[in-house]
Each structure stands twice: as C-alpha cells, then as structure tokens.
Amino acid sequence: MRDVKVIAFDADDTLWVNEPYFRETEQAFCNLLKAYLPEESINNVLFKNEIGNIPLYGYGVKGFMLSMIETVSEITNNSGDLELINKTIALGKEMLNKPIELINGVENLLKSLNSDYKLVLATKGDLLDQERKLNKSGLEEHFHHVEVMSDKKSTDYSKLLKNLDCKPEHFLMIGNSVKSDVLPVLEIGAKAIHVPFHTTWVHEEVKENTNGFEFLKVSTISEISKFLR
Template identity: 60%
Template sequence: MIKKQIKVIAFDADDTLWVNETYFREAENAFANLLSNYETENKIHQELYKKEIENLPIYGYGIKGFVISMIECALELSNNTINQKTISKIINIGKEMLQKPVIILDGVIDVLNSLKRDYKLIVATKGDLLDQERKLEKSGLIKYFHHVEVMSEKKENDYTKLINHLDIQASEFLMIGNSLKSDVLPLLNIGASAIHIPFHTTWEHEKVTQDTTNLNYKSYTKITDILNSL
C-alpha cells in the first residue's frame, strides 16, 4: 500500500490521462516519407531525434519545437535544397497534430472520480503551455484538478519547487505517470512516492536503461489498478 500520509496526487498528462505519443510516431513517419528522396527512413528518424534533443534547451517540449526540428532537419538532410512546398507540408503536419482529438485513456475518469473525495488532485506535465491548456479544456478533465503545473523539465529540483509551492512535505506527494525517467525516479530521489503506468509506446528520450527492480515504486498495467494501493 502507498503511504497513508499522501495529501496530493499529481498526474502526468500526455500518455497518462490521454493519448499523445502515438501522434508523434505518426508525424515522424509522415516526415520520413516526405524526405524519402534524401535519406533512408531509419537515417531520417535518427537525424530528427538528434535535432529534437539538440533543440530541447532552446524550444522545450511540445509540438511547436518538434515542427521547428523537422524543418531544420529537412534543410540539413537536403543540403538546403528542400522546396517551399515540402516545408509547407511539414508545417501542416504540426498543425494537424495540434488539432488531433483528445482521447482519454481507459479508466482515467473512474480513477479521478474515486480519488477526488480524499485527495487534492493536480496535473504535473511537460510540454507547451498553450497546447496543454487546450488539451485539458477539450478533455473535460479540468474540473477534477486543483492545480495545473506545466513544467519545462521534470527533475528533482523542479518537483521540489512544486512541492514547496503546494506547502506540503515530499512524503505527502504521489506522482502518477507513464515515464520512469520523468514521473518516477526524480520523485523517489526526493522522498516522494510514485506509481508507473506504462504506455504502449515511449519516446526514446524518456527511456531508462538502469535496473529499477529494487526501487520502491509500484507499476501497474492499468490506471484503475492504482485504486488498490490507495
């Protein structure tokens, strides 16, 4: 069982509350198809990922930075010969991503309805502020949350600032999310609790290679399973 002193439960948004990473995989494939005259599909994916990581400190997480990375990658792979029509198609890939439906994952509403009676629920997520606000509004889930925190990073210091802002102790904070790297390990390092709910696809940047089998966190295949721990 999770510690009884939990007062605040934070939920990651993308791929914890609703579908997100699937849209990025689709966009990457569409981008690779557009650039197929310049490189192999595998090479295009590799170069786009490298460009995304290079740009993270500048643009942060989210679709807008992803689109800029695609354009820069296209310019580099084509040796600056890419035509305006293709650039326009790349921009449209991003616009289509921003207009995707917000598909709430199975069990999320049941969990929020169950937990809202006993805990303060918040959202703690990375990404573009405008896009995350849009998705929260379209999802209809905003009514469940006392606070929404869109974070530029999810490291120990970022969570410590959030916990201090909430005026609670780390031991009173529980994070629920799909990323071991962002939603679990930093919390354990500062004395908070975490539950891992894996999504079927994970961005390469969020993958963890270290052995986590002996760490003190729960991992469930379905979000509704967390109700047995609280």
C-alpha cells in the same frame, strides 16, 4: 500510501494518448523526405535535432515542428522546395488539432479520488497546447492545480511541492515515464507509481538501472485505487 494527501498525474500517455501521434507524424515526415534518405536515417537526424533543441525550445509540438523544419534543411542540403516546409508545418498543425483520446478508466478514477485527495496535473510541454488538451479532455474540473513544467527533474518537483505547500511524504506522482514521473520524485522522498504506456519516446526510456529505487508498477491506471484509501 497512507500518508498521501496530494496526487499528481502526468498528462501525456498517462491520462490521454500522445506518443503514438508523434510516431505517426514521424512516419509521414519520413515519407515526405523519402527521395533523400531512408526512414531510419531521417529519424536519426530528427532525433538529434530534437534533443539538441530541448534546452532552447523545451518539450512539446512547437519545438518538434522547428526540429522537423531544421531536419528538412539538413537532409535536402538546403536545396529543398519550400513546399516541403509547408507540408512539414501542416503535419505539426495537424498534431496540434488532434482530438483528445482519454485512456480507459481515467475519468472514473479521478472522480473517485477527487473528494479524498488534492489532485494535481503535472506535465511537460507547451503551455498553450497542454491547456488546450486539458480543456478538450473535460478533466479540468477534477484538478486543484495544473502545473506545466519545463522539465521534470528532482529540483522541478521540489519547486512544485514548495508551491503546493506539500511535504514529500504526502505527495504521490502517477505517470508513464520512469525517467520523468518516477525516479526524480523518489529522489526527493516522495512516492510514485509507474503506469507504463505501450509507446515510449526513446528520450524518456531508462535502462534497467533505476538507481536502486523500488517502486510500484501497475498495468492500468484504474489499478492505483487499490493502493489508496
């Protein structure tokens, strides 16, 4: 880690809690449609729609809301009451208005690193929603640059590094997703540390095969300071 100059942090479930809100909303959504199908089947249809819509809507709550609406039509066979749609929209809006719950140790860690490193926030999701969350988090002042990415593939990281004028060997990414925050970063020759979160979206899960890459995994975000100067 001696060469590291720029440290990028993922936001959702790395700096603040996010995924549990999706789980809660999915449950409420299934409850709304329980007269039509059991929970597991509703979740399957919703997941199918979400994944199908990612190329069109990208990641984030707005795309999730549209996928829920599509799921209502599908599950009710286009016969559902508009009230179901209204309630679905309300569930999404509730998500957008959630308070920010920082993950323990985040603030102190950013404070301690901010004079020695250039800190970057690199997140997927809706631009406005992520900006709003960052603003609410009170963490904005610690970041030199904020990048809301439409995806986190190795080509997206290459673009980010080019924009930051940073060589891969000087770049360290910290995040909760092996698929989005670790593997694509290692693929371009940069460094990454995995900080798992207790809840992971199925779409972000990777099987045991990590393409032969080895990487550091810490149990809490505060621990990363042990590996830095």
